[in-house]
Amino acid sequence: MNEKYPFSEIEAKWQTFWRDQGLFETDVEKASRKFYCLMMFPYPSAALHVGHGRNYIIGDAVARYKKMCGFETLTPMGWDAFGLPAENAAIKTGTHPRATTLNNIATMKRQLARWGICYDWRREVTACLPDYYRWTQWFFLQFYRSGLAYKSHAPVNWCPSCNAVLANEQVIDGQCWRCETQVTEKKLDQWFFRITRYAQRLLDDLDQLPGWPERVKTMQRNWIGRSEGAQVEFRLVPRADGQPDPHPAITCYTTRVDTIFGCTYMVVAPEYEALPALVKGLPEAPAVAAFTEKSGRLTAIERSGDTLEKNGVFTGRKVINPYTGETIPLWVGDYVLTGYGTGAVMAVPAHDTRDWAFARKYHLPIRLSIQNPEQNLVLETLKEAWTEDGVLVNSAHFSGQTSVEARASMARFAEEKGFGKATVNFRLRDWLISRQRYWGAPIPIVYCPDCGIVPVPEKDLPVLLPDDVEFRPTGESPLKRCDAFMNTPCPKCGKPARRESDTMDTFVDSSWYFLRYLNARDDQQAVNTKLCDRWLPVDQYIGGIEHAILHLLYARFFTKAIHDLGLIHFNEPFAHLFTQGMICKRSEKDGQLYKMSKSKGNVVSPDELISDYGADTVRLYTLFIGPPERDAEWNDQGIEGASRFLRRLWRRVCETHPNLDAAQGIACDPQAMDDIERNLHRRIHETICHVTESMDSDFHFNTAIAFIMELVNALDGFPLAADRPQRGAVYREAIETVVLLLSPFAPHVAEELWMELGHPAGSILKTSWPQHDPTALVRSRVEIVIQVNGKVRGRLEVDAGLSQEALREIALAEPTVQKFIEGKTVRKAIVVPDKLINIAVG
RNA sequence: GCCCGGGUGGCGAAAUGGCAGACGCAACGGACUUAAAAUCCGUUGGCCGAAAGGCCGUGAGGGUUCGAUUCCCUCCCCGGGCACCA
CATH class of the missing domain: 3.90.740.10 (Valyl/Leucyl/Isoleucyl-tRNA synthetase, editing domain)
Structure with a gap:
């Protein structure tokens, strides 16, 4: 075993191993104990920064934990790949949006892999590819048929910079949500989705989502405004x-x-x-x-x-x-x-x-x-x-x-x-989905001089987005200038007709992608009813708070509408929602704290950090930075702590390798332990208890990691003794537990150490998550705090389980206590068994 | 204006009625080294004190309690949501 923690070797090795073994590929047909762990799919803009990483690292940790708990875990990933930034870049540089987008996807995929974040890539969905947007268009047609999609001449929000209209949800303080330009008003013929038909259900069903943050539900209630x-x-x-x-x-x-x-x-x-x-x-x-x-x-x-x-x-x-x-x-x-x-x-x-x-x-x-x-x-x-x-x-x-x-x-x-x-x-307005832009799914509608508005027949889908289009913005849809696209025979009467030239809001693409992962390669149907019914609602959805209304409201609407089409039999898409806080960074220019973003110029790239410290260190620091639901400030120095900790753990295993090997196969027997051993044994189980709890509840991995660090610290100076087999056994239990508990956070080093500990076959992911032993938590001696009038005046170690009376006697007899009660009347003594005594004097 | 978060050392933070500051960063002192890095040991909320120890301290003020960072009331500051929605 190499004394110096060789993270780059280890990480490359295990990433290959996970991929080759298909450890994250899920057989959705036969899973019995299922867990659908979903992270909001990203827009593929250039490269990921460490701020994006938080979302995926939390999700990856949850997925790995659930796997070790015996769940068949589904963790897919895809790309919200239509959208304006690629089109705007195209206008500037002349590169086609498809090329930029697919390029970015390749980069981001590589970054995720280097981070050690694993997905079932066989299920990848990419919103800008015809095998996906074909079904987005198909849903439009179903909505049209059931009266959920309609065209209307109405005053709409217009962003003069994006050269496109915006839905109400996309106007923040009178400004465009994307580019912060002041929005103006225009009267235009536009397509709408009748989300208002679902206003009452969208409101009522929030009560059936105990797994959602109250804050998000409140925001949605306010927005619906009944x-x-x-x-x-x-x-x-x-x-x-x-x-x-x-x-x-x-x-x-x-x-x-x-x-x-x-x-x-x-x-x-x-x-x-x-x-x-x-x-x-x-x-x-x-x-x-x-x-x-x-x-x-x-x-x-x-x-x-x-x-x-x-x-x-x-x-x-x-x-x-x-x-x-x-x-x-x-x-x-x-x-x-x-x-x-x-x-x-x-x-x-x-x-x-x-x-x-x-x-x-x-x-x-x-x-x-x-x-x-x-x-x-x-x-x-x-x-x-x-x-x-x-x-x-x-x-x-x-x-x-x-x-x-x-x-x-x-x-x-x-x-x-x-x-x-x-x-x-209701305050809620219908969802305006037309966009006068190129890089989106074409709305599958044809206008015929004789027949009027004619939906494209399903068999003719997809309506392909043409490649060869002049997408310089003029305020009109770029597709309008593409005759090859626009001119088409009327599907009804066959006479020359014109296509709808607007494309759909990209929020339409993201309103149903979580259903598509179950049958991503299926070219016969949009969704697979049986698989959706088995796997959804999503057990854990993880994403940013900025979608509290936008995406999360639209996705709920789509789910209800698709339910009413009879294609799925659940009403809500996401059973549990976790919204992580943003990673911020102080700007070098003005010293202010900003959300990490390219436009603010304060991004930290994971690539260099991973090269210098390793992915496990970057992951550990990202999780340790603070409570995950709150915003956090990225501090480049903080990463040193995570790095030191992993190196220390590595060295400890290295240096005590013979002891660990010798202890292999010796069972921990609390009956045979002395105090030193029993104390460590208790700490081990306290740590299991705490880490497991944070995994199952609030994802406060910052304190979970702190507990693991404490356990490792407790091993400093632990007196290994050759003549006491239980010493080695407990020590080995401590190391094994640390490695297991750490594995969702720092999976590569955990895999490697697990192998070094003599588990050569397979992956730590196939090992069961440790269970704490309640009897191990019991203490025989406890420290009692003695207070006089609420102030700590002393502490005592006594046998656990002493009666209130006995504790009172002992406390009053303490010389340090005597000093404070001398000449005063003892009015009362409150005893909290095994913990504290407060003597009230006056 | 209404609703929801938050305010704790130099910094990120922990503790949800029972020892405030766990864990980590930074800083300082020491060991190892020709030196540096790495590593290890120690100190590190403020004030008083040589020390033992004491007093103060979780945005401000009040209250409940034997005991409050935690519960209640009033107010201030920061962030978010809604807002001329009848």
């Missing part, structure tokens, strides 16, 4: 000039129908569709037109946020409050959003802060209709709106009801009288 309220129709007072209206009433949505007796005016959004017709020919019409035109110039971003001053004008029209029969004015105001509810709100200034501000500005009447519990709200002295629930006042026969009672009874009343009803509203 609210319960009522729709109420306010009839329009007919026009004086006798002109007809497009509809006789304006419907508003409110969550506070209990306040409606305090409603003193109504407001519609500037974009309210019937507004021009409602005011046509009235003296107010020009002012209304001027106002809507002006607010239309503001972007959606400028209009959102409560900082903007609320503006509005009177429309000249009046409506009737159906509860009071009262006539109130109809205004148009820029604080009303067109996309939410009905685009019209009833205004109750006394009980809504926004209505309050608007009414004060335009001197509209304010009326109290809710009283607070103290009964001290007085209109004349009201300084701001009272927006909490209370008891109804000035509300006819509803007066005296609580807000909660009134919301139910008043909705019922509206329904009986026929002017309204209780309704539910």
Whole structure:
């Protein structure tokens, strides 16, 4: 055995061994105790850095642990390979996106292997290859057929830098999620997925995901934004000039129908569709037109946020409050959003802060209709709106009801009288999936002058993305300029027709890839129902928090939609989700901490580190850096610690090789042990206990590794004695345990040491994970802490299991304790058996 | 504004009602060496003290408790989510 830890030799050797033995290739047909361990598949952008590594190292550790626990583990990997960066690079350099992408994939695959991260590569999926996107297109067709995909002319988010539209989920603070450019609004014909049809189920089923972080579920709940309220129709007072209206009433949505007796005016959004017709020919019409035109110039971003001053004008029209029969004015105001509810709100200034501000500005009447519990709200002295629930006042026969009672009874009343009803509203909007870019899956639709929108027949899939396309961005889809692609006979009538020129959002590709791993090479069907039903939901999904809404919401939607197509029989794709924190690094320029990324120029490449220290060291440090769910700062010096530890362990095995060999086959017998041996034996089992627990719960491998380090430290100066076989046996047990417990984190060195310990056949992965022996944890002597008034004044070693009385006696007799209780009365002594005594004196 | 995290040595952090700072980094002192690296031994929260020892200390203030980093209340700071959603 080489004294100097020869990591590069070892690592190359075992990586080859794992690959040649197919240790990570899973027979999905016959697995009985299955474990599906999935990591979010990456976008193949250039090369991986150590920040990416965290995700895969955690996943690899979990997979290896589960294998040793006897699970048949499925760990596949693939590539989210469509997307803008490759296309943008192509525009700059002229290299085709396919070439860059496939190149990057090869690099990243090599990097993963050098890291010792193993996958079942026979199941690799690559989203940009026709054998994958063919089925992405197939799902589009199924969605189209079931009404889940539809085309609509709508105002959409436009990123002028990406030259493409964005879904709502992809706009962060008014900026493009990818390039942080300010998003503008455009009205375009676009394809949507009707995710709103699943809003309620997407919300409800979150409760069936106890294995998800609460934080992610909360974010999804907020995003879906369900609210319960009522729709109420306010009839329009007919026009004086006798002109007809497009509809006789304006419907508003409110969550506070209990306040409606305090409603003193109504407001519609500037974009309210019937507004021009409602005011046509009235003296107010020009002012209304001027106002809507002006607010239309503001972007959606400028209009959102409560900082903007609320503006509005009177429309000249009046409506009737159906509860009071009262006539109130109809205004148009820029604080009303067109996309939410009905685009019209009833205004109750006394009980809504926004209505309050608007009414004060335009001197509209304010009326109290809710009283607070103290009964001290007085209109004349009201300084701001009272927006909490209370008891109804000035509300006819509803007066005296609580807000909660009134919301139910008043909705019922509206329904009986026929002017309204209780309704539910969602904030979630449909998912816009068209992209005016080249490097994506073509939308399988043909436009025929005679037949209109015609879906491409399934037998004609895939609609191949042509290679030879000028993809310089013009704001129009590049495919439009490719006649060979665009011109196609209508699948229905055969006459010349044109293809859809947009491609699909890449989030569509990633919404179903976890199903495809089960039958990645199957060219007959998109998914294999039987295998999916057996292997999914995914047992453990691991990825970044940045997908809390985006990918994780879309994937849940796809799963439900595919379930409803009858292709799978589960409703949720991921049973347990773990979101790891980002690896950050201080910028050399400004000293600030940033997420490690190429654009920030603070990436650390694994390649050089692995060459210098070895993959096991890099893995160990990455896991040791801190609790995995939290962000962490990468510190190049920190890696020294991990390196020292592995070298120390290596040397220890080397130097005590004869002792270890001699102890082989000698069983650990606690009955035959002396105190030294029993203490080490206990430590061994405490360590097993702790490491196993972190494996099964929160993945806090930082403390798991610390425990293993402590066990190794405990071996320093351990007195090996030739005449005591149990010495060697316990020592050997310690080393074997360290190697086994370390193997998910530092697999190469673990394999090598395991072999050195005399297990020549096969892999440590085939060995069982160690079990702790509860009897080994029992101590016969314990250290008792003695406190006086909560302050530590001494400690004592005593036999375990002494009675409270006995411990009290012993403690009070201690000279150091005497000093602190002298001349004082002992009021109380709290005894925590085998742990602590606190004497309260005064 | 609402909701969720977080705030502990020089640094990454540990402890979830019972010894604050495990484990690691860095620093310092020592051993080995011609020297350096590597390795090994030791010190390392602050203040007082020659030492024994004492006092203080987990963002701030208050509370509950024999005992609080941990539970409760108020506030401050940092990060994230939602936000004119009626």
